[in-house]
Amino acid sequence: MDKKIDTTRAWPKGYEPVEESDNDLSVRLGLMTSILNKKTEKKLNTDIFKVMATRRSTRKFSTNPIEKWKIDKILAAADTAPTAGNFQGFEIFYISDKDTKEELVKAANNQSYVNTPLVLVFCMNPSRVKLDFPAKVIMKFSMQDATLAAAYSQLAASALGLSSIWIGMFDEDRVKEIIGTDLRPTSFLCVGYPIKKRPAKQRRQLKELIHVVEKKD
Ligand SMILES: Cc1cc2nc3c(=O)[nH]c(=O)nc-3n(C[C@H](O)[C@H](O)[C@H](O)COP(=O)(O)O)c2cc1C
Numbered sequence: 001m002d003k004k005i006d007t008t009r010a011w012p013k014g015y016e017p018v019e020e021s022d023n024d025l026s027v028r029l030g031l032m033t034s035i036l037n038k039k040t041e042k043k044l045n046t047d048i049f050k051v052m053a054t055r056r057s058t059r060k061f062s063t064n065p066i067e068k069w070k071i072d073k074i075l076a077a078a079d080t081a082p083t084a085g086n087f088q089g090f091e092i093f094y095i096s097d098k099d100t101k102e103e104l105v106k107a108a109n110n111q112s113y114v115n116t117p118l119v120l121v122f123c124m125n126p127s128r129v130k131l132d133f134p135a136k137v138i139m140k141f142s143m144q145d146a147t148l149a150a151a152y153s154q155l156a157a158s159a160l161g162l163s164s165i166w167i168g169m170f171d172e173d174r175v176k177e178i179i180g181t182d183l184r185p186t187s188f189l190c191v192g193y194p195i196k197k198r199p200a201k202q203r204r205q206l207k208e209l210i211h212v213v214e215k216k217d
Pocket residue numbers: 055056057058059111165166167168169170200201
């Protein structure tokens with residue numbers, strides 16, 4: 001955990017970071033509180049396999065806002081993802097301003113559905129990955145860290161009855177300018193309530209996907 005907090009960054013209200021000591025368990029406990037103890041709904045879908053099997057990307061969102069407790073869970077879920085060496089080689093930019101969301105729409109090839117109630121931009125932060133490996137490996141690790149975190153948030157959003165669209169098509173340099181960072185953005189996760197719930201998309205047969213490697217003679 002970095003002890004120094006970047007005071008030049010703007011944080012959405014309620015998400016301002018606090019300085020923690022290295023052995024302060026409150027970070028982990030705060031995370032667990034967000035996930036486990038905050039308000040929940042009876043109809044919450046907590047069967048992880050059902051969440052996976054029913055998740056469907058959405059590009060038509062209602063303008064209904066997302067409850068703060070759900071946003072907390074989505075963010076906390078990202079922080080439960082595994083990361084290389086547990087160095088958490090990624091950052092999340094929580095876009096709270098509507099003009100910034102519109103700028104991100106433009107930077108993403110005018111994909112208008114980027115402008116959702118909750119927009120998160122996941123970025124690589126390889127400088128956090130303090131492993132003695134070649135730079136190429138460190139880059140790969142932080143790319144995977146950022147991607148996994150976004151995937152965890154996406155599943156959490158589905159479990160909370162929300163829908164999302166993962167955005168990978170954008171002008172990286174423009175996004176860096178918009179959110180004010182040198183870090184490489186890997187994906188946006190745009191979340192909201194779907195106008196219509198649709199069934200999950202088809203996939204290829206599992207047996208086509210899985211390649212069993214057997215012992216060579
Ligand atoms: C790496 C990646 C990049 C993607 N980029 C975009 C994108 O820029 N715009 C978009 O509309 N959807 C994007 N998607 C969403 C996919 O089109 C969608 O996940 C896919 O069609 C499967 O549908 P499903 O999520 O409902 O299963 C992306 C998904 C991934 C994983």
